Amino acid sequence: MTTNLRAAVAAAAAAFVLAACQSLVPVYTVNDAAISTPSGHHLTAAQVRSAIITAGTSLGWHVVDAGPGRLEGTLHLRTHTAVVDIPYGAAKYSILYRSSEDLQAADGKIHKNYNGWVQNLDRQIRTEISRL
Numbered sequence: 001m002t003t004n005l006r007a008a009v010a011a012a013a014a015a016f017v018l019a020a021c022q023s024l025v026p027v028y029t030v031n032d033a034a035i036s037t038p039s040g041h042h043l044t045a046a047q048v049r050s051a052i053i054t055a056g057t058s059l060g061w062h063v064v065d066a067g068p069g070r071l072e073g074t075l076h077l078r079t080h081t082a083v084v085d086i087p088y089g090a091a092k093y094s095i096l097y098r099s100s101e102d103l104q105a106a107d108g109k110i111h112k113n114y115n116g117w118v119q120n121l122d123r124q125i126r127t128e129i130s131r132l
Contacts, residue, residue: 027108028115030095030122038130045069045090051128052086052093059117059124072098075117082114084121095122 035043043051049071056063056073063086066072071086073095081101087094095118103111 023112024104024109025112025115027097027105027110028118029097030093030118032092032094033122033126034092035090035129037132043090043129043132045088047132048088048090048093048129051132052088052125055124055128056086056121059120061121073121077113077117080111080113082117084118093125 035048037043052071053063056071059075060077061073061075063071063073066085069087069089071088073084073086075082079102082103083098083100085094085096085098087096097105097110097114097118099105100110100114103114105111105114
């Protein structure tokens with residue numbers, strides 16, 4: 001292999017690695033999001049649970065009970081899988097990264113698509129809560 005060809009291959013490999021790194025961002029987390037309704041009335045934990053399940057299901061998440069005051073959400077898209085813990089109560093909820101497959105998660109960073117999925121889930125949960 002000539003020196004010029006080696007340099008071109010090395011440059012192409014470096015560009016590929018750099019492009020892959022640019023798609024990694026800090027893991028997005030929803031911590032203790034306050035629950036409020038337009039009418040101002042207080043919800044029960046059961047109502048919040050139902051809103052989270054409805055929201056997640058409408059976006060393709062598989063949401064199951066994971067203990068008292070906790071749900072687990074799993075999203076499978078193509079070759080990617082994201083799993084989140086969703087602790088909740090009558091006054092607040094969180095969406096916390098648990099694990100993933102094919103999303104390059106490492107050192108608190110993950111593929112940027114994960115963050116969009118979690119942000120969409122958070123928005124949909126807020127929408128469902130506002131309907132109560």
